Amino acid sequence: MSSINYNEKIPNNVNLSEDRTLQRALEQWQPNYINWWNDMGPDHSGNFDVYLRTAVSVDPQGWAQFGHVKMPDYRWGIFLNPGDAERKIHFGDHKGEKVWQDIPGEYRANLRRIIVTQGDTEPASVEQQRHLGLTAPSQYDLRNLFQINVEEGRHLWAMVYLLHKYFGRDGREEGEALLQRRSGQEDNPRILEAFNEETPDWLSFFMFTYFTDRDGKFQLCALAESSFDPLARTTKFMLTEEAHHMFVGESGISRVINRTCQVMNELKTDDPSKLRAAGVIDLQTIQRYLNFHFSVTIDLFGADESSNAATFYSTGLKGRYEEGKRMDDHSLKNDSYRILHASNGNLVEKEVPMLNALNEVLRDDYIKDSIGGIERWNKVIEKAGIPFRLSVPHKAFHRNIGALSGIKVSPAGQMISENEWQARKNEWLPTPEDRAFVASLMGRCVEPGKFANWIAPPVMGVNRQPVDFEYVRFN
Template structure:
């Protein structure tokens, strides 16, 4: 069904009430989720009434409504896109067979691993962002942060439903563990490295939502192709919500650039110290933040060559981005793809079986999409008459995973020695001084229509509301 039933304790469109055992199990998990939210969710937000978007349907024409909701009372639920009884597997060894409604035994462990890894990223980002509300640059931005937080919580529910419904006791234990790991915890960290990094300030938040949530878009798109139909239907609806997260990142950085450009033009200077003294973030710092978040995010796609990626594809568990638009045989046996490797300290291209290079295929799709957005940021600078341009660094820059891990590479693609890396690292990646400077700007501004001095207001408000609307009512 496309309409979501909000009369139930757990809102859903999966007829949860017809499976009492599953319903009881999820209602048993629900208090643990609320306890996790209270413990490591958005700090100090319990009594705020926030102008939030809530899913009311999975119909793309009118799937959400807006209204003030207490954060803790947000109705997290389980929403799947409508099913198609005739849907077929359209890639891999099972191509042409009917899509699966239940987990085939031979793919059980791999599917569980995929769902757990995706599920683990959702609460991690809430934990990474929990302090940001204390330094919001405006009420508008505070509301956007909270919208992302509740939707990441919703995406956790999406994965937990699949674990409970399809994986028995193992799934229930994995669902509990999703609330026990914590971002950055020494003893029990989140599964993926990027989700254990700090998000110390709002520039980092905007870069995270631009780049790392974009990784989410590509991973979810690949899972939306899955032969396991409940996973495909779940992730398709998650993508509807994910789009806003990337918008917050892209528009946030655009607004930072707009303010920086205005200050540079007022002062008639590109001197970083003078721009900083005027309370704006200099372009060098923005570029270094970009370099860091981009390089950390492209590591999320995994090793350049991966037998797991080949298995996931051939067995129908995870497709490519926009699989249906590709004009090949969708089985890829005998096809090749170019990856980079390091030979005698230099980068070389190497042809490898495409099935083993599917992480790299997805990474390259992500890179293309990311570059397009960075070009839109450059339009802000161009329009303001600022000659500097932001760039994404070379894909081998600052890599920690795969064949490129540990190679010393400049952002413009030169292999450098240890001496040059040490000398230039502070030009390429954020320094403690950069973080301290950006932190010094992070004073909380929450009067309606007011904005911190380092960021420009948005072009328009949310859901056709004015920019100075009371998006957050403080209890």
């Protein structure tokens, strides 16, 4: 089960050839996927040989191999972690029963919705990032972008396999629709709003891969607890690939900060205008981008009170992050959780049933995890001897979903008037001038070992290769 059969048209470790109907359906979907990739995948990259990792096994000890591949020839496939015949449901109303290999009829609609929503984010991010290769700050970064793109494509395959295998005609139609929606398109946009935002520059890309791919990690971890065993096994393997995406974001921002701090010390200034004139991104602008991407991403967790979240948990479709490590009864019927709402001009906490607050529980877990990386960025600034700290804004800042939607709150967590918000929002969120300045730095730099002026080189290359390795061969 751990090895992957690359002799088939669709590489897989699910014995696809034993289900001819399913195999034919996926082989009919495959050319539509390639057409989507050619139309909406990375711009002008079809002929490049890219140093990519390809999954060859689901064994954590040796799951990938590296080599130069043309991206349209990348072997996208279907890979599930090995099954456990003894695995039991460990939360919700079915706790203690055997996990499901097929979907109970009464849960089909909800499970399909969960899989479609997750599946829709994967091609969306490829579409959001499709022009970034034209302004890559280095060949190393270009390769990392392309690696993320092909893996998001594979994650789409993972969800389409589940739709085709377990949802019949409905699933096949949903699989087609995943290739028809477009990020940012007015009449047929992607399902979740964050995946309709533009990713116009590499600072946005690094923020997206740090914050928004981290949302992906938390959603996948919650689905990896699912009582529907094929979904749990699929998402567990997706998490193996997702880790690299967050690394690209965290290390990318760290390198931007590192370069800015070098120039601050060389010029002995913290004046943003002087730093911009020197061609680096000032720390205040980095903070504004951080505020934007963090606030847009925490909206992805949904409303703070949600009957859907309660249903998904009670019926065993979606657990909590690290469900198995939690020391409670895993049914939560008598538990409560404190959430924020606005009352008389202040943010106050109120207690609600835990089951209805599970989106907020996942959001709070995410926020704790996000802060860890920001502290590592602050160590870079501290090491440079600069008295500045980055921070996440308050979770009520710039929210567009749930009870906090539309309330005006400062990054420090103070409720403010509409007038004060309008007067100060340019201190807190990227301005058109910020975005134009960052865009002005985005020139392509792809000679091996060379890096754009605004970003420091990485400490080491990919897969123990030197930093000046030829990661992309431009044929």
